[in-house]
Amino acid sequence: MPQTTPAQTPPADAVSAQNTAAQNSAEPAGVRKIEDTVRTDFHGAMTYGRYLGLDALLHAQHPQSSPVHHDEMLFIIQHQTSELWLKLVLHELLEARRLLDADDLGKALKCLARVKAIQRTLTEQWSVLGTLTPREYAQFRGSLGNSSGFQSYQYRAVEFVLGNKHARMLEVFTSEPEAYDLLSGLLAEPTLYDAFLRLVARNGYEIPADVLDRDVTEPWTFREELVPVFKRIYEEDSTPWGLYEACEDLVDLEDNFQAWRFRHLRTVQRTIGFKRGTGGSSGVDFLKRALDLTFFPELYAVRTEIGA
Ligand code: HEM
Ligand SMILES: N[C@@H](CC(=O)c1ccccc1NC=O)C(=O)O
Numbered sequence: 001m002p003q004t005t006p007a008q009t010p011p012a013d014a015v016s017a018q019n020t021a022a023q024n025s026a027e028p029a030g031v032r033k034i035e036d037t038v039r040t041d042f043h044g045a046m047t048y049g050r051y052l053g054l055d056a057l058l059h060a061q062h063p064q065s066s067p068v069h070h071d072e073m074l075f076i077i078q079h080q081t082s083e084l085w086l087k088l089v090l091h092e093l094l095e096a097r098r099l100l101d102a103d104d105l106g107k108a109l110k111c112l113a114r115v116k117a118i119q120r121t122l123t124e125q126w127s128v129l130g131t132l133t134p135r136e137y138a139q140f141r142g143s144l145g146n147s148s149g150f151q152s153y154q155y156r157a158v159e160f161v162l163g164n165k166h167a168r169m170l171e172v173f174t175s176e177p178e179a180y181d182l183l184s185g186l187l188a189e190p191t192l193y194d195a196f197l198r199l200v201a202r203n204g205y206e207i208p209a210d211v212l213d214r215d216v217t218e219p220w221t222f223r224e225e226l227v228p229v230f231k232r233i234y235e236e237d238s239t240p241w242g243l244y245e246a247c248e249d250l251v252d253l254e255d256n257f258q259a260w261r262f263r264h265l266r267t268v269q270r271t272i273g274f275k276r277g278t279g280g281s282s283g284v285d286f287l288k289r290a291l292d293l294t295f296f297p298e299l300y301a302v303r304t305e306i307g308a
Pocket of ligand 1: 276
């Protein structure tokens with residue numbers, strides 16, 4: 001004989017509380033009453049959708065495959081969300097640079113903390129694209145033509161602000177005036193690291209003059225003379241805490257950037273193997289070489305010099 005469990009009887013005070021709630025509500029049990037003060041008529045008023053521009057945002061997904069491949073939506077949204085976060089990364093990095101110029105180190109560090117959190121989100125987001133199988137991608141890859149992430153101007157802008165300047169990258173954007181103007185502007189401006197080193201100099205540390213007035217259109221290259229400066233910052237008890245923290249934030253920023261590059265590389269490898277990229281590069285091999293790029297080499301070199 002199967003055992004039957006006797007029905008649980010709720011305590012009397014719980015029953016009466018439920019009855020009272022039901023009497024006060026016009027909604028059936030299990031339905032949350034919309035409170036009378038909640039506004040529901042939004043003709044001519046600011047709304048959630050209008051404030052956020054959802055009309056444009058949610059109608060900006062245009063799969064190119066025909067018939068439309070189910071998984072192309074994932075591919076598009078993964079890129080669009082990445083671009084939105086990159087927009088905020090750039091916004092925060094430029095503000096951090098402005099605050100460093102204004103000697104407001106504390107507020108600059110706040111911006112960098114936000115950038116670091118976004119980078120972690122961007123890197124974790126690769127796990128969503130990791131659900132796209134090689135075959136699924138192959139089924140709509142042909143619809144992408146020669147488009148490629150290599151043409152992401154916001155990614156390039158972030159690289160420029162962090163010091164990986166590359167004038168020839170502008171060639172990719174001659175047909176996109178907004179992107180071209182942004183990148184040519186950033187190419188000619190000091191990087192976040194330039195702004196930081198100038199602040200360090202204003203704090204009394206010896207930074208060579210030709211570092212401070214270098215040609216900022218050039219990519220950053222290793223400067224040996226900065227290593228002892230960072231050694232002092234790391235080792236002296238008298239170092240202003242903000243300077244030490246800023247150095248560590250820059251290291252975090254570079255580590256996070258490399259983690260993103262690595263996840264991209266591994267996602268590409270598991271999805272297209274060693275095929276050439278749609279943008280024309282060798283693919284995985286080309287992306288591997290990006291892992292050799294470094295933004296703040298002296299902040300890594302100083303580790304070799306630090307003793308007990
Ligand atoms: C299945 C997904 C993906 C594949 C197979 C892929 C593949 C590639 C390849 C082969 C390249 C080298 C350039 C080329 O020849 O096309 C590249 C570059 C790039 N991709 Fe992707 N990618 C994928 C997803 C993404 C996503 C989601 C983003 C996010 C924005 C992205 C951003 C970039 C960027 C910024 C570059 C330039 C990197 C550099 O210059 O070092 N990719 N991708
Ligand atoms: N380069 C990729 C294509 C690709 O991933 C892509 C194409 C259009 C828009 C964004 C892309 N993402 C990153 O490169 C490929 O070779 O499959």
